[in-house]
Amino acid sequence: MTAVKYALITGASKGIGKEMALSLARSGYNLLLVARSEDELIRLSEYIQQEYPVEAHYFSCDLSIDDAASSVSKWCSTHTTALSVLINNAGYGLWGNFETLTLASQMNMLKLNISAVVELTYLLLPLLHNQQQAYILNVSSTAAYQAVPTLAIYSASKSFILSYSRALRYELKDTTISVSCLCPGPTATGFASRAGMDVLASLAEKFNSAASDVAKTGLDGMFHKKAEIVPGFLNKLSSFGVKHLPKRLIERITAGLYGHK
Template sequence: MSKKMKSYALITGASKGIGKAIAYELAKQGYPLLLVARSEKELKTLSDDLRVKYSINTSILAIDLSLSDASRKVTDWIKMNNYPIAILVNNAGYGVWGDFSQSSLNDQLGMMQLNMNVVVELSHLLVPLLSKEKQAYILNISSTAAYQAVPTLAVYSATKAFVLSFTRALRFELTKTSISVSCFSPGPVATGFAERAGLSALNKMAEKFNMQPEEVAKMAVKAMFSKKSEVIPGVTNIISVYANRLLPKAFIEKTAAGIYKI
């Protein structure tokens, strides 16, 4: 199939980190892109670079997805411009670190809206468009934090557990359709997540275990096109997830609390 014939891939949180790296990975494969994030400046810079390097069509929408009507506006934008869409990458999200009772409730609720509700909303709103394609994909970005409770990242880890569970169920429901649904759960990635979450004290330790966004994106896109149900990148991350299944939960949570202590 020629580049011009391919339908679009929509990527949320596309301006930086894993989302940006996935944009480059899909652009290399000739997919036109719909790039969504808050920063119009960063999106425009990314869009221009992708067009020049890979000769693909790109369109950007600068919007704060944590706002209650954002998913509907994204969908209206797609329909208004008659963009055929074959891929939905639910990547946008962030973390808030600290004791739950001492953290801002608005910050926690905003994180829940972005990490969970937007994934559900966009999936629900775009499944009818995706189903028009001979083959379509939904890729949900979760985290290894989905596999355990993490004190001081209590709500974040819970939102990622939600994404994982939701993806598993949605995949089953859509088995007999043209839409393949995958969940990709990376561990630490060099994306600036720690700084935004307020975890700058862990930067030195994270540097030892961080994967690079480019390698993570390559693995995520490969998993999606291979129709994998659930992928955890990196041997260390796989081992830690399996350890969570075997070891007592109290021990795992105490260990996590020690790593992320305030």
């Protein structure tokens, strides 16, 4: 008898999260889809259930608000105790100098990029521990490997996710839960537009990876229990290079790339 498998994905309505949902559905996973846009979640869940013999439940929620993670955890528990995959994909960036962006918008970004990941993981660990094998995939960014002027808070938040994921992985190494961190580079997900980086759109298009490719690489790495997953040769090269070059030089290069004057 085939075991019932459930995966919870945040930021599931578009981009990498959506592609991961489709891939896991093809592999027989029942899905718990979380995102802000209810309309997009409805369309995705209906499509998945029409195309694949799996369940696809959805929960429309802004994970940056207080008690959102608790609400998602309770909702998850009403649908299954067989949660074996948690993908923390929700997040966004803001482009601009720290002092010119509003404090409120930057704090909201931190709540989504960091607090929601930590809270949801903590609350769902008991369910994951019940499985013979479970996986956590936290989505970070290649921005995690260096400070990025004009993306100061975003890159710092992604550095937190990478460090947190590696530490949690070590703490859980003798359990049935494997923790991985996906660090994609520029991806065709609408990130640049939401971050207010339309002025750099042409640059982003030259280096963008397809969300489907990033999703496949991320899931393959997760199921192979890799600690860090960096899709694409150039992204691997850059993440390796920043470890060996002076930080001041890296900051100057990234400042130039992202339009800091």
